Amino acid sequence: MTTELNYPDISDWDVDDGTRRQIEGMIEAEKRALEAQRAELEDCECKEGMFPNPQPTRRSFFLATAAAAAAAGTLPQLARAEAPAGAIEFPVPEDPTKVQGRLTNDDGGYGTRSQFETEARWRFGTATKESSWTMTPLASGLGIITPSGLHFERHHGGIPTINPANHSLIVHGMCDKPKKYTMADLKRFPSVSRTMFIECSGNGLTEFKQPTLKTVQGTHGLTSTSEWTGVPLSTILSEVGIKDGAAWILAEGADAAVMTRSVPMDKAWSDAIIAYGQNGEALRPEQGYPLRLLLPGYEGNTHIKWLRRLEISDKPFMTREETSKYTDLLADGKARQFSMTMEAKSVITFPSGDMKLPGPGFYEITGLAWSGRGAIRDVEVTVDGGKTWNLASLQGPVLPICHTRFRFPWVWDGKPALIACRCSDETGYVQPTIADITAVRGLNSVYHLNGIMAWAIGADGSVTNAAHQV
Amino acid sequence: MLKKRSTPQVFLALLAGVSIVAVSALGNDARADELGFGTTPTKEEIAKIDIDAMPDGRGLPEGSGTVAKGKEVFAEKCAACHGENLEGIKEAGGDKLIGGRGTLNTAKPVKTIESYWPYASTVFDYVKRAMPFNEPGSLTDEEIYSVTAYILNRANIIKEDEVMNAETLPKVEMPNKDGFIPDPRPDVRHYR
Structure with a gap:
């Protein structure tokens, strides 16, 4: 039996059409994913478990079929067709100590995840699949690193396929020596690695007015952390020689949207990186292969992927993305522009929306905190709807501008509870409530929502979105 | 040294x-x-990808376009997604392009080129780099000037006989040109 998924009716909400479309799309994406999960969970005892995505029974049924197919010598095609994304399906022996396992390096030399792991990004339901986004499954995330294959995405013209041998970066404009760099040229420069988050400034756009989506993947899944490697942009600026009066740099991608953003020169000098590496290997294609810009702490849209050009200028270029999009419309009709920094934010990922606690007892509340202004200083957790706040423990190393894992031990007494977290960063800034933010900015913005997120635990252990309640 | x-x-x-x-x-x-x-890089290598246009007109290419020519281009290349009346077609992913003046400070703001975009150069720049969606980068500079002129005319920003080129486009005053302010954050100042 599949339980019906109820969502707020947003047809009469006071929002502009674009925002309504975005919220509808987010609901559609989450609904699609949850319905698929529920369909798989029919008749499975595991559905009473804590996580929304336990082992589907279909898989064990399928494995019996696969084993038969393997005996018949037809395994590969059949297995690969049915494996979860990023995995290969293999027959499961009754006792793995009684038969030899798979052949060493038979995967071709590049490993895949277990066939029992099904976590995946969800695609936002836009009209075109080229201009769309996907959300990271934060609920099942462990530690602070997002697997490269689960890093959230935002594309405006699809994912280009670029041969690095034919890719170059041209740096020109207000400089002494315009340069063209091949990938090989760039890799000769002294390099730097940095573990940091990237967050889309639209993360949470559905939650401005009222609780809307059910899961943390939906409400917060547009943030991810990777270890990135590349050349400090300051090195490149020194090489080309910046002329007096230069104040902005246009960064441009080689995708079908030829994505562009203007970057302030002081940011370019301070900590920007031209990255070719992610989590120990080359960038994933959907993350900008072979080259992307990284602007630590800035909204995700500025981290131009498939980077092909940097033009140095005295003024911002006022591209579509920094005028008609990614600007924060206030209640008085004025809009904030170049709101680059992602402010301190945190969210509990376990327990979180659409999970179910099997009964009273011990649970480790855990989640992520991050700030575009530096390191997280502390995270507080409330289990009584904000009456009292308790310090959570932070998992080290606590890195600046990086997801920080926090944990808080909790014994649930089986009564309804309202849990939430709030963080502060090294500047002393404390994560505000959503009401604090909308009191200043109004309800017409869809970007930069970093307010406190709460989850309600019902007496039956069900966890639901309680945004705005703390 | x-x-x-x-x-x-x-x-x-x-x-x-x-x-x-x-x-x-x-x-x-x-x-x-x-x-x-x-x-x-050679001048040609730079010129090939240096396609941006700035509010003051820097980067705008030679050539020009008319509203009449733009109407044809729009019907052929843009209307399928943006609608015959520039009203936007949700299913196609095409934004509404005109209308919405006076709505930005209401509960239902309508953000379009007419009501929201502060610079006319951005229209040229964006069409040149990313439109039409199914064939990005395929329009000639004359077609881009023309379709820009057509949109601006339908938005009641320029007259029907105005020609758009590197001289005239930067002089177009957009209705919301003064609508943007710098980021003042942190705007919620809870510190400890």
Whole structure:
């Protein structure tokens, strides 16, 4: 039996059409994913478990079929067709100590995840699949690193396929020596690695007015952390020689949207990186292969992927993305522009929306905190709807501008509870409530929502979105 | 000024932990602190991808376009997604392009080129780099000037006989040109 998924009716909400479309799309994406999960969970005892995505029974049924197919010598095609994304399906022996396992390096030399792991990004339901986004499954995330294959995405013209041998970066404009760099040229420069988050400034756009989506993947899944490697942009600026009066740099991608953003020169000098590496290997294609810009702490849209050009200028270029999009419309009709920094934010990922606690007892509340202004200083957790706040423990190393894992031990007494977290960063800034933010900015913005997120635990252990309640 | 080090000197300097000072691949015109990797792009190489247009007109190409020509281009290349009346077609992903003046400070703001975009150059720039969606980068500069003129005319921003080119486009005053302010955050100041 599949339980019906109820969502707020947003047809009469006071929002502009674009925002309504975005919220509808987010609901559609989450609904699609949850319905698929529920369909798989029919008749499975595991559905009473804590996580929304336990082992589907279909898989064990399928494995019996696969084993038969393997005996018949037809395994590969059949297995690969049915494996979860990023995995290969293999027959499961009754006792793995009684038969030899798979052949060493038979995967071709590049490993895949277990066939029992099904976590995946969800695609936002836009009209075109080229201009769309996907959300990271934060609920099942462990530690602070997002697997490269689960890093959230935002594309405006699809994912280009670029041969690095034919890719170059041209740096020109207000400089002494315009340069063209091949990938090989760039890799000769002294390099730097940095573990940091990237967050889309639209993360949470559905939650401005009222609780809307059910899961943390939906409400917060547009943030991810990777270890990135590349050349400090300051090195490149020194090489080309910046002329007096230069104040902005246009960064441009080689995708079908030829994505562009203007970057302030002081940011370019301070900590920007031209990255070719992610989590120990080359960038994933959907993350900008072979080259992307990284602007630590800035909204995700500025981290131009498939980077092909940097033009140095005295003024911002006022591209579509920094005028008609990614600007924060206030209640008085004025809009904030170049709101680059992602402010301190945190969210509990376990327990979180659409999970179910099997009964009273011990649970480790855990989640992520991050700030575009530096390191997280502390995270507080409330289990009584904000009456009292308790310090959570932070998992080290606590890195600046990086997801920080926090944990808080909790014994649930089986009564309804309202849990939430709030963080502060090294500047002393404390994560505000959503009401604090909308009191200043109004309800017409869809970007930069970093307010406190709460989850309600019902007496039956069900966890639901309680945004705005703390 | 030190122009070039011999190999043993560089080696010794690195051994001594001195910050990297390398031999320039470019020879005598290189600074001592320059690594000099990469090549000098030709004017043609830069021009090929230097497609941006700025509010003051820098970057706008030669040529011009008319509202009448733009109407044809729009019908052929844009209307399928943006609608015959520039009203936007949700299912196609095409934004509404005109209307919405006076709505930005209401509960239902309508953000379009007419009501929200502060610079006319952005229309040219965006169409040139990313439109039409199914064939990005396929329009000629004349077609882009024309379709820009057509949209601006339908938005009641320019007259039907106005010609758009590198001279006239930067002079177009958009209704919401003064609608943007700098980011004042942190705007919620809870500190401890």
